[in-house]
Amino acid sequence: MKTYQALESTKTEEGNTLALVEKNIDDLPEGDLLIKVSYSSLNYKDAMSATGMPGVTRSYPHTPGIDAVGEIENSSNAAFKEGDKVIVTGYDLGMNTAGGFGQYIRVPANWAVHLPNGLTEIESMSLGTAGLTAGLSIQALDSYRSGIGFKDTKSIVTGATGGVGSIALMLLSKLDSKVTAVTGKKEQIEFLNGLGASEVILRDDLEEVARKPIGKSIWDLGVDVVSGDLLTLLLTSLTPGGAVACSGLVGGPSFESSIFPFILRGNALLGIDSVEISLEQKALIWKKFAKDWKLDLNDLTKEVSLDRLEGEINTILKGNQVGRILVNLN
Numbered sequence: 001m002k003t004y005q006a007l008e009s010t011k012t013e014e015g016n017t018l019a020l021v022e023k024n025i026d027d028l029p030e031g032d033l034l035i036k037v038s039y040s041s042l043n044y045k046d047a048m049s050a051t052g053m054p055g056v057t058r059s060y061p062h063t064p065g066i067d068a069v070g071e072i073e074n075s076s077n078a079a080f081k082e083g084d085k086v087i088v089t090g091y092d093l094g095m096n097t098a099g100g101f102g103q104y105i106r107v108p109a110n111w112a113v114h115l116p117n118g119l120t121e122i123e124s125m126s127l128g129t130a131g132l133t134a135g136l137s138i139q140a141l142d143s144y145r146s147g148i149g150f151k152d153t154k155s156i157v158t159g160a161t162g163g164v165g166s167i168a169l170m171l172l173s174k175l176d177s178k179v180t181a182v183t184g185k186k187e188q189i190e191f192l193n194g195l196g197a198s199e200v201i202l203r204d205d206l207e208e209v210a211r212k213p214i215g216k217s218i219w220d221l222g223v224d225v226v227s228g229d230l231l232t233l234l235l236t237s238l239t240p241g242g243a244v245a246c247s248g249l250v251g252g253p254s255f256e257s258s259i260f261p262f263i264l265r266g267n268a269l270l271g272i273d274s275v276e277i278s279l280e281q282k283a284l285i286w287k288k289f290a291k292d293w294k295l296d297l298n299d300l301t302k303e304v305s306l307d308r309l310e311g312e313i314n315t316i317l318k319g320n321q322v323g324r325i326l327v328n329l330n
């Protein structure tokens with residue numbers, strides 16, 4: 001009987017506990033592809049699942065991990081053969097299907113994309129769902145601007161030291177936008193400048209620059225992962241025709257807005273989902289990261305093994321994580 005290691009979350013009366021356990025491959029769910037996972041990554045949602053926060057995972061014990069890259073060990077689908085390298089992100093992986101914090105996953109073939117040429121396994125998981133979401137945000141903004149590109153634009157990114165924020169910041173800077181990073185971490189200003197920010201505003205100071213219900217036109221584009229007051233302020237300070245792509249809610253699920261930005265400046269709020277969108281849309285973004293959007297993620301990424309992951313889970317839940325956590329399952 002073949003076994004593997006996994007980080008498993010179990011519900012107890014005192015809350016969820018995490019432990020490294022030995023699992024049996026036969027206990028994995030049915031699926032077309034058995035994948036030996038080499039790397040995964042840590043996202044905010046994984047921390048929610050791992051600690052039993054509502055809205056992500058219904059039943060425990062459970063192996064979290066919404067991201068995985070690895071090699072096909074067994075396939076019943078003609079599009080994939082043994083030895084192929086594939087990326088799996090989103091859909092139900094790590095939510096109610098055993099996820100990438102285990103050395104094996106078994107998933108339907110329509111959840112997997114081939115690792116594109118030009119992207120390594122480590123690079124794919126240094127990006128992970130956070131990178132995919134940042135990429136989808138930039139792609140949505142680009143489409144909204146009819147593909148004219150970002151040269152000479154001014155952009156603003158919230159949650160800038162986090163996973164989605166830091167990669168959005170790097171990408172916008174690479175595409176020649178002048179990026180303002182918004183952060184709660186005063187001590188990370190230099191780090192954000194190093195990623196390409198031309199200006200850093202501390203979260204609590206944004207209100208001095210952006211005014212409700214409508215303020216000065218400052219930014220052409222925004223990438224927001226926070227929601228709440230920060231999203232409210234971003235919407236008040238866009239240039240005519242400007243847009244914000246929003247994907248997250250670390251600042252709360254609700255935000256206020258007036259109609260002014262929409263009818264006086266033709267602004268738009270673009271919602272981003274990285275989970276349930278088509279595999280073709282995901283594949284397009286991975287290919288871009290393999291070529292035109294190639295980023296050097298070394299300074300952004302910290303590698304940990306499964307037995308060191310619990311501490312990182314607690315850090316991300318407190319909003320204290322900087323950059324990306326790459327999980328090595330080899």
Ligand SMILES: NC(=O)c1ccc[n+]([C@@H]2O[C@H](COP(=O)([O-])OP(=O)(O)OC[C@H]3O[C@@H](n4cnc5c(N)ncnc54)[C@H](OP(=O)(O)O)[C@@H]3O)[C@@H](O)[C@H]2O)c1
Pocket residue numbers: 042043044045129130133158159160161162163164165182183184185203225226246247248249250251272273274275316318319320321322323
């Ligand atoms: N829609 C989708 O498909 C999708 C995909 C991925 C992620 N998300 C969501 O996007 C959000 C960010 O995910 P992530 O993986 O990038 O998380 P992350 O790595 O924890 O980054 C979030 C960042 O937001 C800032 N922050 C934390 N708490 C805050 C608060 N109370 N108020 C304001 N800012 C706060 C922090 O950055 P600073 O200290 O620099 O401000 C933090 O590092 C989460 O809500 C996640 O669920 C959605």
